[in-house]
Amino acid sequence: MTSTIDTAAGELAGLSATTLLRFATAGSVDDGKSTLVGRLLHDSKSVLADQLEAVEHASRSRGAEGPDLALLTDGLRAEREQGITIDVAYRYFATPRRRFILADTPGHVQYTRNMVTGASTADLAVVLVDARNGVIEQTRRHAAVAALLRVPHVVLAVNKMDLVAYEEKVFAKIAEEFTAYAGELGVPEITAIPISALAGDNVVEPSSNMDWYGGPTVLEHLETVPVSHDLTSCHARxxxxxxxxxxxxxxxxxxxxxxxxxxxxxxxxxxxxxxxxxxxxxxxxxxxxxxxxxxxxxxxxxxxxxxxxxxxxxxxxxxxSSDTPSTSQDIAATVCHVADTPLVVGQRVLLKHTTRTVKAIVKQIPSRLTLDDLSQHPNPGQLVANDIGRVLVRTAEPLALDAYADSRRTGSFLLIDPADGTTLAAGMAGEAFAKAEDAHGAPADDEGWDF
The missing domain is CATH 2.40.30.10 (Translation factors)
Structure with missing residues (x-):
């Protein structure tokens, strides 16, 4: 007879052989991200009995008739009181087919910076849209961040379909608009799924209310989407x-x-x-x-x-020695500005790349992305919180950055305020900015850039 220990060992061995998927959720306030995550954990039997009991108790104290599954991820007291997600909530769960690391990111515009944190290592991003509101500015911003961070897979989850009578035309219109927009951004793969996180439609189990939809549920897609963490053939660093x-x-x-x-x-x-x-x-x-x-x-x-x-x-x-990247003191990159204070031309900053931190100066801000039509607003002069734009940075010492398209690890960096250590912007390196090709009016030599 097989012992309990042997059975447990076999289950652990099988679990270790499953692949790992890192994914992040994103969406506007009240689109239902935390409810989706709670439903996903609950219906996949990934919630412990005492956790569910605590959620039911907290829900009753707030006057809810049933358990508010959003409370499974909104762990901070301020989040529970305000009914919004503030911090990135990480959850770990597994099914027989795959292990998951989930980052539930805030939807409020003020906390878009946290979405950058959650999606920076994600293999997949789930972008939620309220079926009643459709694609809005924050949806576009989250799509832009996912594209900027080169998240390989994006799921458009059109939530609250129960509030639009499960109408196929509503879903089709939103899916078409989002797919066209994300496609222009260069998102490689987009999967649209109509759901109701509150009722559980198409989250773990297929919905009988949307028999016109023949695609996968959210969990089915998460379990089967192809992922590869094989970086052994990349540039060795x-x-x-x-x-x-x-x-x-x-x-x-x-x-x-x-x-x-x-x-x-x-x-x-x-x-x-x-x-x-x-x-x-x-x-x-x-x-x-x-x-x-x-x-x-x-x-x-x-x-x-x-x-x-x-x-x-x-x-x-x-x-x-056979694969040596070039070094440069001039860095051209796209950044997502995450600080409350603006990033301005001439500002002295610290640039952190892998384990190296050097002094730097913002030489130019050539453009800022306009989310409505994806046009570039030239020479904005500054970037404010949640802006996405191009920057040219001069560093005090040479750095060896790969293109972000080649390596998310060695092609990324942070701009930091030297006064208090605040993170100002998350950067994705492009081609090195050559002095001879400076067409933006910045100094072509070191004069005026005293570190």
């Missing part, structure tokens, strides 16, 4: 986080460079280059969990030893 010098009698000359491999694979004997200095060496050894290995890949955290005693410090980037 190791940002140095810490230099290890134990200075013990056993290892008197040990010098290791520790960090998490951002992408790609490293092998013992491979020729590598340290950026931004450009010094070269070979990998003499790789330590993983205290043991030597011949090869290591993303996202493993390792310590790399080099054959030559060269100057390497925190913030340096170790890359294969």
């Amino acid at each position: 190791l940002p140095v986080q810490y230099v290890i010098r134990p200075q013990t009698a056993e290892h008197p000359d040990y010098r290791g460079y520790a960090g998490q491999i951002a992408a790609g694979t490293f092998r013992v004997g491979e020729s590598v280059t340290v950026l931004p200095s450009g010094r070269t060496s070979k990998v003499a050894g790789i330590d993983l969990l205290g043991k030597p290995v011949d090869v290591a890949w993303t996202p493993q955290s390792v310590t790399v030893l080099l054959e030559d005693d060269i100057d390497v410090s925190r913030g340096d980037l170790i890359v294969p």
Whole structure:
């Protein structure tokens, strides 16, 4: 007879073999994101009995007849009192087919910055739309952020279909408008699903009220959408986080460079280059969990030893000599401004790229995206909270950024206020901004840019 322990071990083994999907929800206030997430957790049997009991008790105290499933994710007291999502709520659950990390992001315009946080590592974004309101400005903003962050898959969940009598024409009109808009932004894959999160239609179980819809439910799509986390074939990059010098009698000359491999694979004997200095060496050894290995890949955290005693410090980037990115002090990028204070031309900032933080100055803000028609408003002079625009930044030291299209890890950065450490903007690097090609009137040399 199979023991309980053996059964549990088998279930854990099967669970570890399932793929992982990171996804984020987004939508305007009162579109029903938290209710959708609560319904998804409840109907997929991912809610513990004591959690459900607590939700039922909180719902009764607020005068609700049944359990308010939104309370499963709106965990902050201020969120429960105001009835809105403020912080990004992360939830972890699993089905027999897949494991999930879910980020329930705020819908209020004031908290769009948190949507950037939640979607930055997502494989899929669920954008909710109230069937009564259709596509609005915040819907466009969330679609733009998903496109900007290169989220591979987007689900349009047209919610509250029960309030429009489950009309197919209402759903079709919204789906057509959103698909056309997101397609112009370059979103690669869009799946539209009509749902009622409150009633449970097409969330986990198919809806008998919408027999005209023949597509998947939300959970079915989440379980079957193709995802790949294989970054081993990408440009190999190791940002140095810490230099290890134990200075013990056993290892008197040990010098290791520790960090998490951002992408790609490293092998013992491979020729590598340290950026931004450009010094070269070979990998003499790789330590993983205290043991030597011949090869290591993303996202493993390792310590790399080099054959030559060269100057390497925190913030340096170790890359294969055969695949070395160019370094530059001029960065052209698209940013999403997340701070309450504006970002203006000439502003001194800190730029954080992987483990390296350098001083920088905003040289130019060439354009700001207009969400209504996706046109570029030229030379806006500043970016305010939730604006998406192009910036040109001059850094005090050279940086080695990949294009964001090639690597979401080494192609992204943060702009930080040096006075108080506030994050100002999240940036996605494009092509390096060359001095000779400066067509925006910014200084072509270092004069006027005193760090």
